[in-house]
Amino acid sequence: MELTVVLVIAVALGFDYVNGFHDAANSIATVVSTRVLSPRQAVLWAAFFNFAAFLVFGTKVASTIANDVVAQDVLSIGVIFAGLVGAISWDLITFVFGLPTSSSHALVGGIAGAAVAKAGFAVLIGEGLRKIGVFIILSPLIGLAIGFILTLVIFWVFHRYENIDRLNRGFRIGQLFSAAAFSLGHGANDAQKTMGVILALLIASGHVAAGAPIPLWVVLSAHIAIALGTLTGGWRIVKTMGSKITRLQPVGGVAAESGGAMTLFATSAAGIPVSTTHTITGAIVGVGAARRLSAVRWGVAGRVVWAWVLTIPGAFAISWLSFQVVDLFS
């Protein structure tokens, strides 16, 4: 394998690591903010289930990223490298500002930006991008609805229960499982995006035939990278997710994580790359809205929405510029 291919694979795994680092907050913010686990225990818990996800889910999301964003023939080592540079740069910029934006959409915007820089807008695949675009909006709405409904069901089932301390203890244990489920969904959906990039690279460089299954070493290395990223976690975003959007009790944590996990399981099974960040943010808002709408800090939620809107254009622009630089040297 050529050195450039190896280097770009290393950058792709670096993106996966940053993704885990950036999105660790999504899996563990509610467990940490409700003090069910210490930060250290929470990252270990989440990282384990990020890695274990490869045993549970297929690789449909990876196939969507590799085949449905831009035309296969435009994907070269330079395009993929520039796309990754855009996505990683955008993730780091939003990390500095503590904004929980989507690494997934940064990746889609990045690959699209670099491909357009190489061959113009005609290389974009409208159907695939429309599917991803629709679920940018739908995934938080699905998470919100499930988070809201689960909270109502839990309140309805337990409203006559008098031993509140015991009930809270029960939900604290329940949160371990819901956080594990969400981490599993996070590992499944997000690690597959990196697999998709590496697959596209291997096809572009002639190491794998188009339509061939993803090599096991790609699957394993993507899951290891995201788990390592989660282990080193991003506390700035944990704070925004865990306490700034709405205050959560263990019962709310269970509802939010379960709502997020259900959405991720369904979309991963359908091969739709969605944002774990969007999904859990929607679910947390749903839990807050079940109490009352004013329990949600809409100013913070609105800031997050702006970051979502800017993610694809932002990563697109950085990648477009990166490709111009790559093109100068190639």
Next chain:
Amino acid sequence: MDRRAIFFLGAAIVCFVLVPLSDGYGWVAMTVGVVYVVLALGSWLDARSHRRL
């Protein structure tokens, strides 16, 4: 009118607008939209019953 019901109605409208854009996944947008209509109705009835108490 109840602010939460208005919020849910807004979410339902967004979902219905997405139906024709969703290609093979229009049914997902439609189902989520219907769920939001039901939530809006429930929220409005809940607020109405609270006002009467």
